[in-house]
Amino acid sequence: MEILGKTNQTLRGHIQDCLTVCNEIIARREPFLRQFCQKFGWNWEDVKQALRFAVWCHDIGKASDEWQDYIRDNGSRITHSLPSFGIGLMTSSMPKSFNNSPLYAAMLAVLAHHGQLHKDAFREDNFRWQDVTLPVDYINSHFEFFRQQEPSLHLKTWQPDTLSLGRICAPIKKLKEIIKGPEKLQFKILYSLMLNVLTTSDGYASGNAPDGGTPENPMGANLTREELSRVQNKFPFFNNILLKELRFVPKDSEPNKMQCEIVQQDSGRIILNAGCGEGKTAAALLFAQKLLKENCIDRIIFTLPTKFTANNLNRDLTDKYAIPEELVGITHGDASEFLRQRMQETENQQREQEIDEDEIHNLIMAQVFENSIYAKPITISTVDHLIMSLYHGYKFADRAFSNVASSLVVFDEVHYYEKHTMGAIAETMRRLTELQVPHLVMTATIPCAVRNELDKLVTNQPYRFQRAPAIIQGTSKPKTPFEIERLSHTLIDENDKSVSDELLAFVAQNIERRQIIFANQVARAKQIYLTLANSGITANLICYHSGFISKHRNEKEKIIRALFKSPKDRNAEEVRALEDRGFYNTDPCILVSTQVSELSLDISADVMYSEIAPIDSIIQRGGRLHRKGEYPHDNGYAHRMYIAPPYESDRANLPYDQEILQRSWDVVGQHYTFQNACDWVNVVYPESTSLMHAELAEAIDTDIVFGKKPQDNWGDDIEEEGRVVIRKKNYQTYDVVPYEFVETVEQDYRNYKTHSLSISEGVFCAALAQDKILFRKGTQKLTNRQGGTREIKIRFKTIKSRYTFRVGLELDEEAIPNLL
Template sequence: MTWTGDYWAHTPSEGSGGKPHDLKKHLLDTAQRARTYAEVFGAGNLAYLLGIWHDLGKYNPEFQQYLRDAQAAEERGEDLGRKGPPHAIWGATLLLSRLAEHPQRTTFMLPVLGHHAGLEDAGEGEEKIAAEPDFAERMDAMAQAIKTFSLYPAGAPEKVPEAPLKQELFTRMVTSALVDADFLDTEFHFGEERPRARQYDLDIPALWERFDAGRKRLLEKQRLSGKETAAEVQAVRDEVYAECLKAATGAPGIYRLTVPTGGGKTLSGLAFALKHALHNELRRVIVAIPFTSIIDQNAEVYRDVLGVDAVLEHHSAVQPADNRAERQDAHTLRLQLAAENWDVPLVCTTFVQLFESLFARKTSKLRKLHRVARSVLVLDEVQTLPPELRGPTLDVLRTLVDDYGVSVVLCTATQPAFEADALTDAFKGSLQTEIVPQYADHFEKLKRVEYSLHSHYPQPVPWEALTQELKAEPRILTILNTRRDALSLLRSLQKEKAKHLFHLSTLMCGAHRKDVLNTINERLKQKDEVRLVSTQVVEAGVDLDFPVVYRALAPLDRIIQAAGRCNRNGNGPHKGRLVLFQTVSGKAPRGPYQQGIEKARTILETVKDIDHELNGTDILRRYFSDLYADVLPDQPGVQSLRRQQEFRKVAQAYRLIENDTVSVIVPYRDFQRALEQWQRFPSRKSWRALQPYVVSIYTHEARQLEKAHAIRELEENIYLLEATGSYDSLVGLPIDRDPADLIYMAGGSNVL
């Protein structure tokens, strides 16, 4: 087989002035970009080689004819009606044939094989290649192309780590650099993602210059708005801020930021991260948070300080189907290219987006991973990480610190004491720098809450009785363990005509949650009536300040976090009140969450003074030690799969959300303009604009809504809510389960 025409990488596009994408140029540009990305972690030459080889299969004359046929069909306004021949497997086959005896050959072969469809298990990838018919002619065409167009690497590939777990993460990192480079070069050809000014105008030094003035401006804004803070609270916040600036000049490593709720952790943590990145010449700050409800708030604070152009808020991801057929039509490619790549210096994201990417196989999740290298990784409310996955989680974090120049900041009021975990080795012997050494003094100074058990305890409180108590309180927050309980209490309050009811849920889109939080805070400031009923999404970092909080019995760290929403600013005439109670349903998520409740119950039954113990810091160490002793650190067996380079199985085993989710666009505010922009040209930019109007739900829930004609599928995994009145102004989507309220709990389905 021979080809006499020009070689195309992609069909012509408007973005390129109607010209096809030259294949040699695409390979060289992708290789150079991949080298730049991977040089950060010492794999530039290897990434360059993979960039050259990833699309060598397109030199096959059959593939070139397919691109011409696809272009002709598009010009006629028709669908070609057939997929093209595969191309990734041919480059991978040639690579594998030349590295047959190399002990780490999978690190070379799998990124090329999976740069569209995702990383395969090592054995599965080699079996797939072995099962293909003889590629002699095609490999001759690729070998001839290498020679004819001088497609050679500039230097010898770097040494691949020999330790299996390190090699596994290294393979992901190299794949990420390749995929992002390939996608960006393709985006530029199609024209939808030209380099944006902020990528070049804003960097860590620029953000640090903005920060000091922005912080002063924000504090003055809060003062003028009448948002009072007690003097002793402000004194602690100032001291925490000063300690963060002092510790920021330390070397990259593992840091702990332990601050009582209300101690100014959000701004002070950002100050540490930016100054630490500036001092150590790190590339970006990534703040990861367990719940989307907190992202809305934290990202808003960051924008107030740094400007609207400085922050990428990333929680709802485009999840295109696997492009296993390696389709090259423009629409399929645009959907794949819309995957986020974290190309900004400050990213605010979720644990799901971060950690499932660290263990992912799909290109849509892997694409951003290389940008974690040489970053400051702030894990806010770190105690919410699933204890049954702490083994692989801590192992990867330690590797990021040791091998990729990352600083990890464990940030919370309730430190999980990973270094004392008898069953997990990753953090043992590691130096963990306490950013605020005198944190125990701060907890003592900020005793703003009195803990008590409900008069019915340990018996459950009937909904009717609880309803009457909540009606009698003008400003009260009630936190339940499940969405179903929250909805039951809301219905009871509505039945009794309770006024000024509010709810917070991740079944409300981000724009809706932001509006509700703003309304609640304004009413609290004016001392108007507010009765908020929520699941536990509200207690991890959400800036609320109620005089009274009712909390259903929960794991001990959740109870203490709930108290952080009570008398937060210390400006009431009396201490706040946190009341623990049992619900009539007794429902709670199974697995470690339920085990945490039982540990808390035991502790509450044995301590003499609940208020004194829960206002201290020693009780948490005992609690986490007891919990970790009963919960295996790697229940799904992720580490064993990682050692065998079983990338597909690892991605299936490491899940923070138990079931697959899809995105539903809801009709809220001016969503229509953002939706039209996305439909006209799917891209990262248009998805970022649409994200505030997106809600994530389980796939089986989407099927039920689709049967009821409530939603319509726009693209695979992306739906539009269409049924009139089906988005509720109080609770959002009318679903009793809320998949994003909790991160994954082992031992069965989440009970929401």
């Protein structure tokens, strides 16, 4: 009777397929991996041999009689990772001391290839009385095949026909005691590399197992190197060659001075201070290109503060920089909905075409996984996900770690973060420095005080600082894209809640222009939008803030980008998206938004109105005004930012600190230049607290291989000893489904994430008191290994308040007055 690895494939056939995939991955990445190992003092040939051995023995535990009974449905489920680890450990010539050996990393990868390791994994008392029966001749034949390929490994002959699983747990206990602390972080890179390649090889071989075959007549090996060599730009066979060849600047132009200077830098740790529209993204790509050509990295990670900014950069990289979509990944909480939208755009599906939702869901979930471990040549990520990849922040963090270590990490828009998150970013930057991972910090408004703190992260290793000149080409004059004018009144009256006549007059005066209105609170953005909508204006008017369901947020982002293009530059897909929602294919438009639109949005308005915000936010908002302009007066029109004064009450000024708002109001001048902006920032923020994050540092040092489970590390936004909080919220929020989408979520709970939104604690409590919060159950379909399905019910909250695509949850005076 054949030894099975799958229900339709022999164990030897499956493992042979895994090794074939592994060999192809190694062949494609070998020039980089050789240099990568050299950087850390590892012998590449030893690493490669250990990696191949891990693949060859990772499933040998399936040869046990007990697992063979299980796969044939004659026995209960039993671990195969633990006996595979034990057989590999006892068969190979393991070094007597740990000493960061590649073979130890390989065997730990075997142990972890079906689940993240943690401090309670494979405890001896859980396996003390468990033995497995092994086919001795089969195991020796299996390793003889590998011995012929790798004779220098000196594999031992296997003898026992039973293996005590409890006995195998003893060396694991010792390894748990040894592998922790900051000095073992480099070993984690080696372990993560082994785990990454092993699990990828296993997953690809399993996903491409042969058709046909039965337990009684299983199939053998199915994959060949020749076949795999034809696979291009699909997981795990991505190719970064194109990134080494693209220009990243417009056809008829050359890199600007800032971009040329960054390519010439001989440091892998740079802070780039440049204003909006100066070409920071192209500079980062050109810097990465240099490192790619030198085999210093083999991928790029862009980190951004919000989902909105991540989505916009994803579109920019593919649309503006001509990087093929299949080379660019994106990972954040709503990435699945964004990927669904991008998939539909790419395939240009017809409305009447029947769509297999399960197939689309599976394709998207596969991409979500690939992107979560930074598998593609470029991945756009929220900074939270990058930080959680350094410790057991999520299930696949250990697989992602080596991909992070082989990247250029770009921290974009770092001025956005509050001090607690900035402490976590600083700790991440310190660890990247210690691991020799190149990283680039990009910001328009970093105060000198913060920069000084970053320079202290690692003793005697200050960052290389580069500031863009922001001058008019061919002159020494600074760019002055717009003027600043102070308004006399707040945008909304604090007493009667009416929109300022001053604002309405200016909007009417500029009705033929592209306009943006920034309000600091969602409720005020809604109020301004509804007032304008009811005034009868004919220009395209759109409202955008954080209070829309994910599905609509992605759609609105696409519409906003289209509205701020000239009609002649809009493609057919963009025109259709506008028309579907009742917008005109004309030029004038008005965007009413909160601070969600102030970052990384490549649009340009002619005039802007903003409530006073912290000076760095004001500068960011100004980046959406006359974006490529050099003078404020252009073609007879004066581009201006109108700033409204602070409100009198602290509550009305939330989410910002009133003192910071007042200092910003006092310092902002009439003439905007980048140098002036930098000076204003330093006046408002003369000091910086020390950038530390003790909980993150402890988690990184603890979760080298074992450590905590993700759920034990997760601190959400509540500080608790031993838990990691990356972002602190100023107030509690609740996720709810607007009532009109209840049926959609009830029928398929997978729709919850794309049809829910967050509301504040005040809104939630008010709605609950009026019986507007209801509890419902959604259906989740689960599929087991044999393909059988079952359904479970998952509870969710819904809010019974009117929701529209125009404004989200509408201001309903009867239901929840003055809160939404």
